[in-house]
Structure formats: C-alpha cells, structure tokens
Amino acid sequence: MEINNFCEQLKLNVLFDSKKKINIEGVYIGDLLSIVMTKAKQGYAWITIQTHINTVAVAELLDLSCIIVVENMEIEPETVEKAKELDIPLFRTGESAYNIACRLHDMGIK
DSSP states (O other): OOOHHHHHTTOOOEOOSSOOOOOEEEEEOSHHHHHHHHHOOOEEEEESOOSSTHHHHHHHTTTTTTEEEEOOOOOOOHHHHHHHHTTTTTESSOOOOHHHHHHHHHHTOO
C-alpha cells in the first residue's frame, strides 16, 4: 500500500511526509530500540511510543517506510527535524498501537 493511501485511511497526523514513493510491506510494533533493530524489516511501518531522535536513526538504519507514534505522545522537535533531514515519514495518532495494528491488518498489511 502506498504511503498516501495509508495515511489517509488511518487519519494520521502528518508531522513529516516524504514526497518519494514508499510502499508499506509490513508492520512492526515495539518500543525498545535494540529489539526493533533486530526484528523490524526493510519497508515496514514502525508503530511506537518512542519520540526521541534515535527512533529516526533506527528507521534510517533499517530502511523502514515510516514511523507512527501512538497514544498522542509528544514528539521532540529534534526528532521531526531529523525525519525531514533523512526523508523518513513521521506520523502521530491518539490511537493505541493495538488499534492501529488491527486497522492495518484490516487494510491488508500483514
């Protein structure tokens, strides 16, 4: 699924949206960066409550499609700036990780 359709269907708050064409290949939910680094896969959307700049570094390292911050966690300005610099889409929602994951599954993203 293309990122634009993905964002619209989930009604995500866009903090930074890349102009490049990105497809979502899967989903990973996790908050411990070291575990995300060993389990998430290239092209996955990452659902997390983490908001610090290191999340963007992990997303770049793994070539993740985007970061979705749940529970309306406040995202540090440095994190948004780094996402822009590295061209990594960054979104926020008030929904829980579970609800977003269920909706993604219903959209056909496994």
